Amino acid sequence: MQAEILKAIQTISNPFLDYFFIILTMLGSSGFYFIFIPIFYWCIDKRLGLKLGLILIASIYINTVIKEVTKISRPIGYPGIRSIFTQSAGGYSFPSGHAQGSATFWGTLMVHYNKKWLWYLGSLVVILVSFSRMYLGVHWPIDIAGGILIAFLIVVLGELIYSILRENPLKFxxxxxxxxxxxxxxxxxxxxxxxxxxxxxxxxxxxxxxxxxxxxxxxxxxxxxxxxxxxxxxxxxxxxxxxxxxxxxxxxxxxxxxxxxxxxxxxxxxxxxxxxxxxxxxxxxxxx
Structure with a gap:
């Protein structure tokens, strides 16, 4: 069933969309965060920059652990599925690091600022990055769903810990x-x-x-x-x-x-x- 979903998505494949979704998928890469998070830390809000970085790295840690434990293979090489830009697909498949990372990053921003326009923008980016992973043929649909769900739990827990530490700062x-x-x-x-x-x-x-x-x-x-x-x-x-x-x-x-x-x-x-x-x-x- 998951293979059929990917095949259905890839029926719209063409050279323009290939480049379009390769660019979009980079918005969920670690390189994007290495560039974007320092903007917050150095230029906008130091505490928010720190919170973004810590929550995102915690998300990466959890993603890595789950991948190494589940060891689910990617759809790369599956009959009938075209996989491109495979250099963005290291390690195992579940959960999607790009979907989880983008949902963690934008979810943290959306909750922090609670602005309607940011909820729309963040949701759109997460959807497009997640869709790009299936269009490129490097993740199964369950990987995307799992990554977004895990990101939701991480954001909620991260905000809870942040609020506790803000009210009770370390006095060591x-x-x-x-x-x-x-x-x-x-x-x-x-x-x-x-x-x-x-x-x-x-x-x-x-x-x-x-x-x-x-x-x-x-x-x-x-x-x-x-x-x-x-x-x-x-x-x-x-x-x-x-x-x-x-x-x-x-x-x-x-x-x-x-x-x-x-x-x-x-x-x-x-x-x-x-x-x-x-x-x-x-x-x-x-x-x-």
Missing amino acids: PLYLKILLSIVVPVIFVCIFPHKDIYEHMGLIAGVLTGYFVDKEKFDFTTHGTFSKQVTKFLIGVAVFFALKEGLKFIMPYENAFNFLRYSLCGVWLSLGAPYTFFLLKLNDKKIA
């Missing part, structure tokens, strides 16, 4: 916050030591460490003129990707070093970049 000394920022991600790595988990947990460790140091010592602001915001974004993202790729030439490409590499990238996102913006006078309001 800085050294203990930093220790927890490192130890907790390491524990999650030990629970499920998948290669992708090392990278994502390393990123969380670095981001949280930088966030707590900044909060205690500098507490940077996101205010700035449009031109300054664009400059902040270009500098911040350029250095992030330079670190992410450049450190590969310095450190062995092994799990423990990948954790460290992404940790350093995370520290740049939440501490190095904001302090650089301050030194370059790219924030209208000085750091306290």
Whole structure:
């Protein structure tokens, strides 16, 4: 039945739609989030940027665990199903990482702002990204449904935890916050030591460490003129990707070093970049 659904969807296939849905499916990729979330953290709302990043990485962690446990094969190679842009389809099939990621990201934004136009936009993006995965022949319909359902539960739980922490902020000394920022991600790595988990947990460790140091010592602001915001974004993202790729030439490409590499990238996102913006006078309001 699922194969027949995919075959029915692919009856509309043509070169234009191929390119159209390849572009759309990229809106559910990790590269999109690596570019988009820093905009919130550096230029719009630091706490929202942090919340988006943490909830999304938690979603990726859960998605990876479920995929490795269920080990369901993708429709790639199934008779009668055409699969294209398969480089976007790593690992197992259930649940869809693109559908789950986009529903997590846009769901968090929709709940946070609660604006009608954003609900329409977010819902449309999630539907189109999810449909693109079936059109491209890289996911079964059950993968899409499962990913969206899991994302819904993650968003609800994430908002609940966020509201609790907002009303009862951690009152630990800085050294203990930093220790927890490192130890907790390491524990999650030990629970499920998948290669992708090392990278994502390393990123969380670095981001949280930088966030707590900044909060205690500098507490940077996101205010700035449009031109300054664009400059902040270009500098911040350029250095992030330079670190992410450049450190590969310095450190062995092994799990423990990948954790460290992404940790350093995370520290740049939440501490190095904001302090650089301050030194370059790219924030209208000085750091306290």
